[in-house]
Amino acid sequence: MIIDVHAHWGPWFFTMDVAAANLSAMDRYGIDLAIVSATEAVIYDARAGNRALAGWLTGQDRHLGYVTVNPRRPADAERDLREYLPTGKFVGVKIHTDYTGSPASSPQTREALAMVAEAGVPALVHTWGATVLDLAEVCRDTPGLRVIAGHMGADGYAYAIQAARECDRLYLEPCYSHAPAGRVARVAAAVDRTRLLFGTDSTLIDPASAFGAVAAANLDEETAELVAWRNAARLFGLDLTP
Amino acid sequence: MTAFDARKLVGDLEVTLDVDVLVGAHPDRDGPPGTPESVLDVLAAHRIRSGAVASLRAALFDVPSGNDEVLALDGVVPVGAVDLRDPLGAVREIDRLAELGVRAIRLFPDEQGVEAGFPSVRHVARKAAGLGLVVLTGGDVRRFWQPFAGLEATVVFLDTHFYHLGDFLVAAADEPGFHTSTRLLNSPDALETVPPDRLLYGSRTPHYEPLVPLLRLATSGLKPDEIAAVAGGNARRLLG
Numbered sequence: 001m002i003i004d005v006h007a008h009w010g011p012w013f014f015t016m017d018v019a020a021a022n023l024s025a026m027d028r029y030g031i032d033l034a035i036v037s038a039t040e041a042v043i044y045d046a047r048a049g050n051r052a053l054a055g056w057l058t059g060q061d062r063h064l065g066y067v068t069v070n071p072r073r074p075a076d077a078e079r080d081l082r083e084y085l086p087t088g089k090f091v092g093v094k095i096h097t098d099y100t101g102s103p104a105s106s107p108q109t110r111e112a113l114a115m116v117a118e119a120g121v122p123a124l125v126h127t128w129g130a131t132v133l134d135l136a137e138v139c140r141d142t143p144g145l146r147v148i149a150g151h152m153g154a155d156g157y158a159y160a161i162q163a164a165r166e167c168d169r170l171y172l173e174p175c176y177s178h179a180p181a182g183r184v185a186r187v188a189a190a191v192d193r194t195r196l197l198f199g200t201d202s203t204l205i206d207p208a209s210a211f212g213a214v215a216a217a218n219l220d221e222e223t224a225e226l227v228a229w230r231n232a233a234r235l236f237g238l239d240l241t242p
Numbered sequence: 243m244t245a246f247d248a249r250k251l252v253g254d255l256e257v258t259l260d261v262d263v264l265v266g267a268h269p270d271r272d273g274p275p276g277t278p279e280s281v282l283d284v285l286a287a288h289r290i291r292s293g294a295v296a297s298l299r300a301a302l303f304d305v306p307s308g309n310d311e312v313l314a315l316d317g318v319v320p321v322g323a324v325d326l327r328d329p330l331g332a333v334r335e336i337d338r339l340a341e342l343g344v345r346a347i348r349l350f351p352d353e354q355g356v357e358a359g360f361p362s363v364r365h366v367a368r369k370a371a372g373l374g375l376v377v378l379t380g381g382d383v384r385r386f387w388q389p390f391a392g393l394e395a396t397v398v399f400l401d402t403h404f405y406h407l408g409d410f411l412v413a414a415a416d417e418p419g420f421h422t423s424t425r426l427l428n429s430p431d432a433l434e435t436v437p438p439d440r441l442l443y444g445s446r447t448p449h450y451e452p453l454v455p456l457l458r459l460a461t462s463g464l465k466p467d468e469i470a471a472v473a474g475g476n477a478r479r480l481l482g
Contacts, residue, residue: 002245015408018430025430028461030245158272177403177428179454181274181447202430208461209428212454215248224244 001240002031003232004207006124006150006173006199009053009063010039018203026062029207031200032229034063035236037094037124041068044099050080057089064236066094066124071108072101074115081119091236092148093123097131104134113138117145122171122235124148124199127163129156136163139170146235148197151176157183164191171235173199175210184217188227196227197235248457255460257290258474259319259481260452261378262400262423262444265312266298268353274448278315281448288452290445291474294346294378294481296321301350305335313342319481321346321378326354329362333369345481346376351386352401358385371395376480382406387413387420395419396480398442404429407436414440421480424455424472433458438468442477 004026011019026034041049046068057065067084069077084090093116095102095109102109104125116123125135125147132153139147152172153160157180160172172191174184188196198214200207219227233240263285266276274280276298285293295315300308300323312320322339324332324347336347347370349363356363358381370377371393379386383399384406390397396419402410403426414420414437423444427433433441443459445452459472 014405014429015411015435016404016429016431028251177405177426179451181449181451182272183451186272205428206430206458206461208458209454211246211251212248212457213451215246215457216451216453217246219244219246221244224246228245 001229002029002198003229003238004031004034004200004202005148005197005232006175007034007036007202008039008042008204009036009056010049012039012204013043022203023062025202025207029211031207032062034202035066035091036063037066037068042094042096042099046070046073047076047080050084054084054087054089065090066092068094068096069112069116070100070102071095071106071112074108074111077112077115081115085119085121091238092121093119095123096126098126104131104138110138110142113145113147114142117142120144122146122148124150126150127152127160128154130159132156132160132163133166136166136170139167145169147171148173150199152187154178155180157187161187161190164195168192168195171195171197171231173197174213175199175201175205176213177205177209179209179213184213188217188219188223193223193226194231196223197232198227248453252456252460255289255456255469255473257288257443257456258292259477260285260290260293260445260447261398261442261477262425262446263293263295263318264298264446264449265295266308268298268449269302276448278311282317284448284452288456290447290452292318293447294319294321294477296323296348296378301325301348301353305331306338309335309339313344319346320344321348323348323350324366326351326356326360326362326366329365332362332366336366336369336373336375340373340375346378349377349379349381351379351381353380358382358388363389367393367395383413383422384409387417390420391417397421398423398480400425400444400446402426404432407432411436421476424459425450428454428458433472434463438464438471439476441472443473
């Protein structure tokens with residue numbers, strides 16, 4: 001069993017045509033469940049993208065959704081959280097700090113994450129380099145907030161280790177289009193293993209990237225199971241009984 | 243066996259020649275020491291039978307002694323590094339390497355702080371193309387295609403990211419000698435979009451995980467003969 005906590009649904013603006021690639025890629029890598037955000041919501045229009053994703057999710061049994069929040073549009077975010085979280089098809093919030101011009105340390109992202117904490121669901125937040133430390137600071141300052149540091153800081157994974165130590169409600173997921181040697185192994189050796197998750201960034205990135213990086217870390221059986229699904233199931237409160 | 247067992251997915255794929263292998267270490271990064279023995283061990287553990295190997299010592303510190311280090315290795319294709327911060331010395335080194343029978347040189351513009359528009363890049367590109375040497379180059383393909391344009395150069399872009407795949411494709415359409423490494427072509431359809439005769443497996447062992455591009459290639463939509471070409475056939479055609 002594998003749960004992918006960082007996946008997407010929808011088209012991308014790069015030279016790629018992968019809108020339909022999702023299920024086949026999941027099957028190939030043994031990914032049973034993917035938690036997705038709508039690319040439209042992440043990149044351009046959160047409300048429109050969330051609405052489209054809600055419609056698509058009604059026909060899916062291997063996907064759950066993130067409500068994407070643009071921290072610059074708090075009223076929209078409040079409406080979307082109220083509308084979509086009770087459906088049971090959405091289990092968390094996605095915030096992309098770059099596309100919204102809202103760094104983790106910005107006032108609007110702090111306010112958005114306070115709203116997420118109030119809603120009682122985890123937030124997946126894009127982190128790159130040292131920004132993961134800013135996310136840890138917001139996490140510490142926001143009671144009850146549970147955050148996933150998307151990409152675990154990418155090339156800044158040493159900062160991600162520090163961030164995870166600074167806030168025990170901060171989780172890490174590894175997806176990254178680069179694969180520096182030993183990145184996942186170092187993080188796994190240094191961070192509480194109950195806060196390590198698996199994410200791919202599919203359909204932007206083929207799951208080969210994250211799967212291969214985690215496979216290269218040679219995690220022991222118990223840690224691998226926590227990373228593959230147990231930690232995610234607990235964090236999102238998922239009932240996985242068949 | 244865990245959920246992250248890649249062996250079954252990789253299957254019996256063997257790479258006969260990896261176009262992007264280094265010996266040596268980056269002094270500004272944590273990472274493996276990159277001793278030749280350890281690098282060859284990593285390749286063997288991933289069923290990568292040989293590599294086009296260049297020296298970080300040459301790229302970062304001393305060109306001749308670093309290149310001599312890889313020229314002394316058995317069972318690999320030696321690739322000569324040049325220093326773009328010294329274009330005159332770079333050309334002298336290219337002449338020396340060519341006399342020694344080296345077929346390829348490697349450029350490290352990012353590591354050397356050199357931009358595509360610097361005169362040294364065009365100078366070295368002309369020299370290499372004139373001698374019929376293959377150039378393996380790092381750097382952003384959206385910029386580094388330009389100094390090689392119109393030279394009938396044979397170039398392998400080692401840092402082509404799938405974000406920039408479209409730029410590579412339109413540049414390569416006009417340049418039959420332009421090729422790309424697979425290392426960062428990690429989107430779900432990048433490998434399937436590049437003409438297979440222009441794709442070369444590259445891992446950047448030991449500083450990157452060779453398993454990631456291996457897994458992507460093994461699970462790609464390419465046909466078996468295309469996979470074999472990418473896994474070393476194309477590199478052998480270029481590098482011998």
